Amino acid sequence: MxxxxxxxxxxxxxxxxxxxxxxxxxxxxxxxxxxxxxxxxxxxxxxxxxxxxxxxxxxxxxxxxxxxxxxxxxxxxxxxxxxxxxxxxxxxxxxxxxxxxxxxxxxxxxxxxxxxxxxxxxxxxxxxxxxxxxxxxxxxxxxxxxxxxxxFTKSFFQKFIKIITHDLIINDYQPFHVKYKVTHSLLRLCIELNEIDHSLLIDPIIQCLNSNFYLNTFKTIDLRQAIFNPKQLFFICECPEFIIQRCLKQQDQLSNLLCLPMLEYSRDILRQHLPVSLEGEDLENIVCIRGAKIQAISLHIKLLNHFALTPATRRYFIIGM
Structure with missing residues (x-):
């Protein structure tokens, strides 16, 4: 040194x-x-x-x-x-x-x-x-x-957006890859900060939720997994949370774009995870041992609830698809 x-x-x-x-x-x-x-x-x-x-x-x-x-x-x-x-x-x-x-x-x-x-x-x-x-x-x-x-400069956002749209929704990496560790923490930070231009990230996040990676990441949750890995944190946790917390001005438009695909995903997500999450053990053990599965279902339902409370897409939850 x-x-x-x-x-x-x-x-x-x-x-x-x-x-x-x-x-x-x-x-x-x-x-x-x-x-x-x-x-x-x-x-x-x-x-x-x-x-x-x-x-x-x-x-x-x-x-x-x-x-x-x-x-x-x-x-x-x-x-x-x-x-x-x-x-x-x-x-x-x-x-x-x-x-x-x-x-x-x-x-x-x-x-x-x-x-x-x-x-x-x-x-x-x-x-x-x-x-x-x-x-x-x-x-x-x-x-x-x-x-x-x-x-958080203009140059930073350009590079951050590109690693999402030109890499993470195209290439698949191991769940603990450093790219997921860094991007999920940066996206979480963007959700927390007030004085940045959140609109820059709307299109990349929509692409993440509409990609196969959102649904496929649910399929990677292990039966006895207690917490999310970095890849699951990015796709299952941070991307939906960004839509809920930081896109209120575009709520109607984004709900129209995302509601039907998310409802379609719900069939596979609930069919795969809900029975396994509830069967067998008492509630305390379920939450402790199967925490990731329960949290994943809760986060997806939270996103659906966001769409259900939006006037533009509420009808899908009243009359069905």
Whole structure:
């Protein structure tokens, strides 16, 4: 390891052993030295390895505490991180990744998701911040810096959409493949975040639900599987949840597009999973041992209920197909 990076990593490890929090000064020093290394190294592979190593170390719960500081959010490190992650999004779609690249891909995504979920906007006094935001004179200039603005760029969405539409609904991978791990966590993050353009993801998610992968993923749920694997999380959990939570303005249009295919899928899904989920054991054991099957049925019924509450498609649940 380069001597430049030994100091920040040693600092992180020492604080971890002492169960201490990183201070703002600690974080700035770590990021400064990491950027210095990344800007001076001639070995791209080595630079990616070191960037992923720093992200992995910083992603622990204790390490996230100081990242909501405005000086930290604006640091050049996060610009480099965002661009590198976009490069890996493209690489994951276009060429086979090595095991090392897959680990880097996961480590960077995990750190980004945690930053956006837990430390997205710089901390400030609640009353002062809200008064400034509500002041009409500040309407144009009040645009707080955030991690989602750094990472969720137009370029990011283009690459994220392509890995869905040009890869995941075309090619089949092992259930725990890193592409499913990364995309399901990114889609979950998009559902949670408010100030992004959710409309960009509507067509890709519709394609996922209309693809064979949605129904076929139900067929992969094992009888005694307790929780979903990453592939099941993406297709069965996150894609329907995105439609329910983030497409209210297009609810009638999307319900018309998806209702009949989902009702058609219901026959196979309920025929396969419902009898097996309910037979034999008492309720407590069923939920514990067959949790994935029960959750899958519940999520599909939740999506159907969303369509049933939509005026445009309610008739299908009253008069039948």
């Amino acid at each position: 380069d001597l430049i990076l030994k100091r920040p990593l040693a600092m992180i490890h020492q604080l971890q052993r002492q169960h201490s929090f990183l201070t703002i000064e600690n974080v700035k020093q770590i990021l400064d030295e990491t950027v210095l290394f990344l800007n001076t190294t001639n070995n791209r592979a080595n630079g990616l390895h070191e960037l992923a190593t720093i992200c992995h170390e910083l992603a622990s719960v204790h390490m996230l505490i100081p990242f909501d500081n405005i000086e930290i959010i604006k640091h050049e490190f996060f610009i480099i991180l965002g661009r590198t992650f976009e490069m890996l999004l493209s690489k994951a779609r276009l060429i086979s990744m090595t095991k090392a690249d897959e680990q880097y891909f996961y480590d960077l995504s995990y750190f980004i998701v945690n930053l956006c979920l837990h430390k997205n906007i710089a901390a400030s006094n609640f009353f002062i911040a809200n008064n400034e935001k509500l002041n009409p004179n500040n309407e144009e200039k009040y645009d707080p810096v955030s991690y989602q603005k750094i990472f």
